Amino acid sequence: MSDVRTYIQVSWERSKASLVDTDHPSPTFVDTGDSDSLLLRAARPVLTSLSAELADEPVCLILTDSRGVVLSRGGGDRSLIQALDAVYLAPGFCYGESDVGTNGIGTALEVGAPILVNGADHYTGNLRPFSCAGALITHPVTGSLLGVIDITTKAENTNPLLLSFAKLAARRIQERILEEANELDGALLGRYYAACRHSGGPVIAVGEQTFMMNSLAQQHFDANDQAALLDQTRETIGRLKACTLLADLPSGMTARLAYQPAFAGDVLAGGIIQIKEQRVPRVQDPRGPSLPGLAGSSASWRRVSREVLDIATRAEWVVLQGEAGVGKTALATAAHQAADRHRALAVLDASEPGDLVDQAGVHLDAGSDLLLRRAHLLSPDQLDGLTELFQQVHDRSLARDPWVALTAREEQEGQEGQADSRLGLHLLHFFPRTVSVPPLRHHLEDLPALVRLLLNRSGATDLVLSKAALNQLSRLPWSDNVAHLHQTLTSIVRTRRAGVIDVADLPAECRATSRRSLTRLETLERDAIVDALAVHGGDKVAASESLGMSRATIYRKIREFGIVS
Numbered sequence: 032m033s034d035v036r037t038y039i040q041v042s043w044e045r046s047k048a049s050l051v052d053t054d055h056p057s058p059t060f061v062d063t064g065d066s067d068s069l070l071l072r073a074a075r076p077v078l079t080s081l082s083a084e085l086a087d088e089p090v091c092l093i094l095t096d097s098r099g100v101v102l103s104r105g106g107g108d109r110s111l112i113q114a115l116d117a118v119y120l121a122p123g124f125c126y127g128e129s130d131v132g133t134n135g136i137g138t139a140l141e142v143g144a145p146i147l148v149n150g151a152d153h154y155t156g157n158l159r160p161f162s163c164a165g166a167l168i169t170h171p172v173t174g175s176l177l178g179v180i181d182i183t184t185k186a187e188n189t190n191p192l193l194l195s196f197a198k199l200a201a202r203r204i205q206e207r208i209l210e211e212a213n214e215l216d217g218a219l220l221g222r223y224y225a226a227c228r229h230s231g232g233p234v235i236a237v238g239e240q241t242f243m244m245n246s247l248a249q250q251h252f253d254a255n256d257q258a259a260l261l262d263q264t265r266e267t268i269g270r271l272k273a274c275t276l277l278a279d280l281p282s283g284m285t286a287r288l289a290y291q292p293a294f295a296g297d298v299l300a301g302g303i304i305q306i307k308e309q310r311v312p313r314v315q316d317p318r319g320p321s322l323p324g325l326a327g328s329s330a331s332w333r334r335v336s337r338e339v340l341d342i343a344t345r346a347e348w349v350v351l352q353g354e355a356g357v358g359k360t361a362l363a364t365a366a367h368q369a370a371d372r373h374r375a376l377a378v379l380d381a382s383e384p385g386d387l388v389d390q391a392g393v394h395l396d397a398g399s400d401l402l403l404r405r406a407h408l409l410s411p412d413q414l415d416g417l418t419e420l421f422q423q424v425h426d427r428s429l430a431r432d433p434w435v436a437l438t439a440r441e442e443q444e445g446q447e448g449q450a451d452s453r454l455g456l457h458l459l460h461f462f463p464r465t466v467s468v469p470p471l472r473h474h475l476e477d478l479p480a481l482v483r484l485l486l487n488r489s490g491a492t493d494l495v496l497s498k499a500a501l502n503q504l505s506r507l508p509w510s511d512n513v514a515h516l517h518q519t520l521t522s523i524v525r526t527r528r529a530g531v532i533d534v535a536d537l538p539a540e541c542r543a544t545s546r547r548s549l550t551r552l553e554t555l556e557r558d559a560i561v562d563a564l565a566v567h568g569g570d571k572v573a574a575s576e577s578l579g580m581s582r583a584t585i586y587r588k589i590r591e592f593g594i595v596s
């Protein structure tokens with residue numbers, strides 16, 4: 032069987048599993064919103080010239096977005112247009128496969144390739160009088176999917192050339208996008224250079240796919256402040272008028288950002304932000320410090336930062352407890368640095384092999400401070416050995432006492448076994464202080480700054496997440512907290528190092544949300560579906576087969592768990 036037949040057959044199975052009405056499907060009507068999107072701007076001249084050639088011909092050109100929602104329709108004779116209106120193949124209606132079954136638009140989106148769907152290949156009876164060829168339009172720089180160009184005609188006029196024509200139109204639109212990107216970037220770059228020459232101070236330029244920061248901005252601001260500035264500049268994207276914003280930076284500085292839009296003709300190319308003035312009004316921020324190399328300015332993060340910094344400054348021995356990956360080690364290390372202890376900090380990890388007690392003894396004898404990670408994994412023998420070692424340190428009453436910090440896991444809410452009971456009371460006797468580090472879900476307002484800092488750390492300084500992508504991330508449970516976020520961003524950075532990451536570019540596991548809280552079993556089920564979809568490139572039928580689940584069930588679960596595919 033040819034590839035096309037296989038695609039059509041699999042598409043029919045998907046349509047059936049989606050419970051598409053075989054006679055009278057009713058495509059969803061969607062508000063298509065922005066009439067000045069990049070896709071529409073680039074497609075308009077191409078569609079106008081091709082439609083003019085096709086006026087009064089029985090062929091229509093249809094442009095959709097990446098969901099299959101029709102954005103515009105051109106060309107075609109009167110009888111074809113009436114026939115298309117009768118099946119709602121008109122602006123605003125969604126021609127995704129799960130709405131209307133196999134068709135040139137939805138099926139091209141599902142298979143991720145151009146496809147010609149001839150009359151009888153359509154799943155629903157009312158579309159069989161037509162033939163349609165759909166070709167995908169992708170962004171020529173980022174590769175992200177923008178939409179579909181579809182050529183539709185009456186079934187009796189079908190011709191394999193329809194597909195070549197659709198591919199040609201898609202290519203022309205992509206070329207226009209590239210031309211526009213070059214024009215816009217050129218205009219933005221010109222304005223950026225001019226601003227750098229005239230201002231003599233820090234300058235930032237932001238475009239749809241571009242972010243530039245001059246060396247003065249990089250010298251003035253440390254990584255945390257740069258992350259906060261980047262967040263703030265995201266607020267300006269798309270603004271058509273000049274404005275001034277104030278940014279409270281983690282270092283305690285307040286920066287005044289003067290934004291000027293930059294245009295190429297009538298089109299917004301981006302914006303130039305001059306950082307006009309900074310002042311340092313607060314010697315001591317009452318909300319607490321921000322620690323070097325860490326992101327987060329929420330009240331709870333600042334409170335815990337202040338507490339750990341005070342503890343490190345007074346060299347009080349402390350247990351930092353919290354769920355996996357919340358940043359216990361990061362906090363202890365940063366507090367040690369900020370407390371200016373003038374001693375090295377030796378870091379040992381109970382999850383790693385080696386004679387931990389001996390190593391701890393060597394470091395303490397050498398005059399180092401000590402951070403012992405994952406102390407909840409210490410064996411009874413190691414607990415005894417450390418208790419003895421810490422007793423010796425105390426008995427020696429050194430002129431300058433070392434600082435010792437332990438980190439230990441706390442189970443998630445509702446689960447048994449707190450860190451204390453697993454560390455043993457003898458050992459805890461040496462640690463007068465315990466600090467609980469909050470899970471990420473309790474300080475989600477820090478997520479944008481954390482994302483920025485972690486991306487910068489991976490070297491992806493030119494990569495930004497769209498507001499929608501950040502919103503999507505802030506809806507996730509983050510079971511392994513910041514470590515999990517770090518892992519997710521690392522996997523994104525492996526495939527993209529510049530540009531804007533939108534929801535569709537996030538890894539599959541990040542695209543599931545559910546309004547209600549899921550039971551443990553449901554969470555496992557949701558993760559299994561998301562994994563299977565990722566393994567099968569979004570093919571729901573293949574995913575359902577690999578899970579031994581009926582197709583109707585996987586479609587229902589995808590809706591129920593809010594999995595964004």
Ligand SMILES: Nc1ncnc2c1ncn2[C@@H]1O[C@H](COP(=O)(O)OP(=O)(O)OP(=O)(O)O)[C@@H](O)[C@H]1O
Binds near residue numbers: 354356357405438514
């Ligand atoms: N506030 C923060 N700012 C920047 N990076 C952070 C922050 N919190 C955590 N991280 C980063 O997240 C990752 C996990 O943090 P860390 O290793 O400190 O967690 P942990 O609680 O000690 O983990 P575990 O439970 O595995 O011992 C590290 O890469 C760390 O640098």
